[in-house]
Amino acid sequence: xxxxxxxxxxxxxxxxxxxxxxxxxxxxxxxxxxxxxxxxxxxxxxxxxxxxxxxxxxxxxxxxxxxxxxxxxxxxxxxxxxxxxxxxxxxxxxxxxxxxxxxxxxxxxxxxxxxxxxxxxxxxxxxxxxxxxxxxxxxxxxxxxxxxxxxxxxxxxxxxxxxxxxxxxxxxxxxxxxxxxxxxxxxxxxxxxxxxxxxxxxxxxxxxxxxxxxxxxxxxxxxxxxxxxxxxxxxxxxxxxxxxxxxxxxxxxxxxxxxxxxxxxxxxxxxxxxxxxxxxxxxxxxxxxxxxxxxxx
Amino acid sequence: xxxxxxxxxxxxxxxxxxxxxxxxxxxxxxxxxxxxxxxxxxxxxxxxxxxxxxxxxxxxxxxxxxxxxxxxxxxxxxxxxxxxxxxxxxxxxxxxxxxxxxxxxxxxxxxxxxxxxxxxxxxxxxxxxxxxxxxxxxxxxxxxxxxxxxxxxxxxxxxxxxxxxxxxxxxxxxxxxxxxxxxxxxxxxxxxxxxxxxxxxxxxxxxxxxxxxxxxxxxxxxxxxxxxxxxxxxxxxxxxxxxxxxxxxxxxxxxxxxxxxxxxxxxxxxxxxxxxxxxxxxxxxxxxxxxxxxxxxxxxxxxxxxxxxxxxxxxxxxxxxxxxxxxxxxxxxxxxxxxxxxxxxxxxxxxxxxxxxxxxxxxxxxxxxxxxxxxxxxxxxxxxxxxxxxxxxxxxxxxxxxxxxxxxxxxxxxxxxxxxxxxxxxxx
Amino acid sequence: xxxxxxxxxxxxxxxxxxxxxxxxxxxxxxxxxxxxxxxxxxxxxxxxxxxxxxxxxxxxxxxxxxxxxxxxxxxxxxxxxxxxxxxxxxxxxxxxxxxxxxxxxxxxxxxxxxxxxxxxxxxxxxxxxxxxxxxxxxxxxxxxxxxxxxxxxxxxxxxxxxxxxxxxxxxxxxxxxxxxxxxxxxxxxxxxxxxxxxxxxxxxxxxxxxxxxxxxxxxxxxxxxxxxxxxxxxxxxxxxxxxxxxxxxxxxxxxxxxxxxxxxxxxxxx
Numbered sequence: 001x002x003x004x005x006x007x008x009x010x011x012x013x014x015x016x017x018x019x020x021x022x023x024x025x026x027x028x029x030x031x032x033x034x035x036x037x038x039x040x041x042x043x044x045x046x047x048x049x050x051x052x053x054x055x056x057x058x059x060x061x062x063x064x065x066x067x068x069x070x071x072x073x074x075x076x077x078x079x080x081x082x083x084x085x086x087x088x089x090x091x092x093x094x095x096x097x098x099x100x101x102x103x104x105x106x107x108x109x110x111x112x113x114x115x116x117x118x119x120x121x122x123x124x125x126x127x128x129x130x131x132x133x134x135x136x137x138x139x140x141x142x143x144x145x146x147x148x149x150x151x152x153x154x155x156x157x158x159x160x161x162x163x164x165x166x167x168x169x170x171x172x173x174x175x176x177x178x179x180x181x182x183x184x185x186x187x188x189x190x191x192x193x194x195x196x197x198x199x200x201x202x203x204x205x206x207x208x209x210x211x212x213x214x215x216x217x218x219x220x221x222x223x224x225x226x227x228x229x230x231x232x233x234x235x236x237x238x239x240x241x242x243x244x245x246x247x248x249x250x251x252x253x254x255x256x257x258x259x260x261x262x263x264x265x266x267x268x269x270x271x272x273x274x275x276x277x278x279x280x281x282x283x284x285x286x287x288x289x290x291x292x293x294x295x296x297x
Numbered sequence: 298x299x300x301x302x303x304x305x306x307x308x309x310x311x312x313x314x315x316x317x318x319x320x321x322x323x324x325x326x327x328x329x330x331x332x333x334x335x336x337x338x339x340x341x342x343x344x345x346x347x348x349x350x351x352x353x354x355x356x357x358x359x360x361x362x363x364x365x366x367x368x369x370x371x372x373x374x375x376x377x378x379x380x381x382x383x384x385x386x387x388x389x390x391x392x393x394x395x396x397x398x399x400x401x402x403x404x405x406x407x408x409x410x411x412x413x414x415x416x417x418x419x420x421x422x423x424x425x426x427x428x429x430x431x432x433x434x435x436x437x438x439x440x441x442x443x444x445x446x447x448x449x450x451x452x453x454x455x456x457x458x459x460x461x462x463x464x465x466x467x468x469x470x471x472x473x474x475x476x477x478x479x480x481x482x483x484x485x486x487x488x489x490x491x492x493x494x495x496x497x498x499x500x501x502x503x504x505x506x507x508x509x510x511x512x513x514x515x516x517x518x519x520x521x522x523x524x525x526x527x528x529x530x531x532x533x534x535x536x537x538x539x540x541x542x543x544x545x546x547x548x549x550x551x552x553x554x555x556x557x558x559x560x561x562x563x564x565x566x567x568x569x570x571x572x573x574x575x576x577x578x579x580x581x582x583x584x585x586x587x588x589x590x591x592x593x594x595x596x597x598x599x600x601x602x603x604x605x606x607x608x609x610x611x612x613x614x615x616x617x618x619x620x621x622x623x624x625x626x627x628x629x630x631x632x633x634x635x636x637x638x639x640x641x642x643x644x645x646x647x648x649x650x651x652x653x654x655x656x657x658x659x660x661x662x663x664x665x666x667x668x669x670x671x672x673x674x675x676x677x678x679x680x681x682x683x684x685x686x687x688x689x690x691x692x693x694x695x696x697x698x699x700x701x702x703x704x705x706x707x708x709x710x711x712x713x714x715x716x717x718x719x720x721x722x723x724x725x
Numbered sequence: 726x727x728x729x730x731x732x733x734x735x736x737x738x739x740x741x742x743x744x745x746x747x748x749x750x751x752x753x754x755x756x757x758x759x760x761x762x763x764x765x766x767x768x769x770x771x772x773x774x775x776x777x778x779x780x781x782x783x784x785x786x787x788x789x790x791x792x793x794x795x796x797x798x799x800x801x802x803x804x805x806x807x808x809x810x811x812x813x814x815x816x817x818x819x820x821x822x823x824x825x826x827x828x829x830x831x832x833x834x835x836x837x838x839x840x841x842x843x844x845x846x847x848x849x850x851x852x853x854x855x856x857x858x859x860x861x862x863x864x865x866x867x868x869x870x871x872x873x874x875x876x877x878x879x880x881x882x883x884x885x886x887x888x889x890x891x892x893x894x895x896x897x898x899x900x901x902x903x904x905x906x907x908x909x910x911x912x913x914x915x916x917x918x919x920x921x922x923x924x925x926x927x928x929x930x931x932x933x934x935x936x937x938x939x940x941x942x943x944x945x946x947x948x949x950x951x952x953x954x955x956x957x958x959x960x961x962x963x964x965x966x967x968x969x970x971x972x973x974x975x976x977x978x979x980x981x982x983x984x985x986x987x988x989x990x991x992x993x994x995x
Binding site for chain 3: 012013015016017018019020022023024025026027029030031032033034035037038041098103104105108109110111112113114115116117118119120121122123124126127128130131133136137138141170178181202227231233234237238252255256259260265268269272275276279280282283
């Protein structure tokens, strides 16, 4: 029987890095290097035809500050995050609470809630455009049936962005529900027993037991939703093309438009740098929050 | 490695190889958009098949690339990646952008023979206005149009209007619209008088109004715009008034793609849209309908619209030649007539209207000739350098006006400032 | 007592909410399975028809799109399994020189996904000549931080004794991974596989930019190109097409609900 051989320490490091090499190369090529290249590009002008790019310092950023569409995109994205995150997290928790109890029709409910998640966003978006169509779309038909007028959901500046937010929430909540289901399953039943013996109301049970114990999941899900809010683009392309009058233009969509429709590549790089910074900020937030695990004693 | 993994890898490799198989014939890629309803891909495939029979040494690969907007993005993205398509149908207004990015070959440098030159001269001059610049011809008309108004004759009768007469001027537009707009018991609108779509090609619809009001939005060279000319502001105000003041049109933006369906559903009694939707309307409207030239204010008129065939630059001259062959094939009088009949686009050459098929069609379906007759009042479509952005600034301003977010004059002043800034690098 | 009332109200609320939630999808199913004329009129006696599906199928090369998407997601999954396993193993088993930094750098990709850097990544593909290829679509995703993270977690929990036992029998690193770690981490692989397939089946922006021709176009891009707003829109056909593109995942999900949900769960639990 061959002797067990303990590899020399140096060998381990070499082996380990070799194993990780394909991943490292690909990540460098498609994540790290492009990120750095983007930031560098943002300090140059856009090459046009035969004119090469010149170093222009902060010119692109100065342009950005005076670009009303950029500010609108930023504002829209912040609103998007501010609203869809609490709503989808809240709904996900509610759905999980409903589905967890042994109520009738539980399997059908779970199905209804989770199905939107497996749809491609562009498929969901097209279905919702139909749903939102003025006058004879289903939503407006229902509204007219109950006496409210028809609303041009995607064509009015006031309602276009909320209408899109609804699609995001519809698609994401079911996904987050699953995480809450897992967390709820881990709450020790003995706590619920104790609460029952003390005749605590459902609300008390929620507030004192459930809510604090699922807090880590809530945070995890919230951060996920926050990141997703800044990567929304599929439904903008499919539903509104950014309109009306940029009311639904979001950052990543604007980057796509500037890069591939206007071919102003340096400006797109500057915009991307802003987006990268926002994502970096969120990740710092995540580190910070995850370290302070809020727990019920 | 298990069988499944091996199978997957093999399949993936096979797919990649199939993708880059070498062809012995000259292979050219053909990008085409669709902006109107109908079984367009089938028709295009039919043409490609016919072409292959007549030219066995050329293989055409047709690729449907979505809307006009999608298609210019696709074509430019591919070209900049070194994968340029060979022959593409894009908006005639994309001409300057394509020239500036050094992507297209002037047709007259490839089409050098006498018959080729006669071919270039065979199109309606109105359509050539967006096809020529700097002494060269950069595109040839393929699916060109003007805006026309469609009206629901049954709805007209029900409203007490003469079902054979469409509004002839702006005042009649409003008057007819008011009679046609119907409300139900609770005050909600069940039928609108008119729909002029405000997504997709808003600048185009607006151009119709400005032409009728006697002003032009851009110069022939595509270097200057006049968005805030007082007459343009007036036109924008009228456009907004239709929904806000006269209430004959729905508020907010009206979707380009849904407008024909609204018409079929009886949601609107009149609509403005491209003549390219004519066959779509004919197939789907379950009521008698009329088609007429647009109403006039100072005079009548409409911008031309639609797509030209462009030949992209290629170091392989054989491909450019093949592309030219295909372009000539697509634009013979017979085929132009066929395309016009299948869709409703205006057959692009006088010769096409003299073919038997077209003469018969126009005789049994007079609306087909409306758009062509309107050519005498037609103007070039808005086209400038950096076209996407310059047009977007106008679209955004108009959407603001139509949704009531801004007033006409300030909005157009802003758009003018933005457009002038964008066009600054192109002033010689 | 009042608890039972709250209970019933809660259940009723759940049902109503569930119904509302399912409404858009039910609407799409209604429109897809009835002729166009009934798309907006809810006549219960309307005839069922598959016409919309046949029209959608004929109007665009969906068969090719299905093939492309299937090859794409399977190819990506296979490559991810290989690359992520190797990297995760290296990071889980040994304390590498610079291992912490490496892992942190890898985790950056959780935030900075390829679609955020579309322009630069597009340029990279162009240099590599991979534009308009399935490989080009998948390459940026193959080294998945998520996968590496999951597998590393999982590998860490496998007892070292099993590793040592294998080595005693003369297995080298790769053989150890194959014989010991892979079988034990199988549930994680299933979970990750399902997540990966779902994600890439539904991915849109990146394939939109990378693909130009129908030979490489996946379903999502094909659907969007097909449903583009310029045409006279026929909602019934578009709904049919939308359902067609989602069908495989939907059916798989309906059949394997448990597995799907467990997978997403497992993938998310830290």
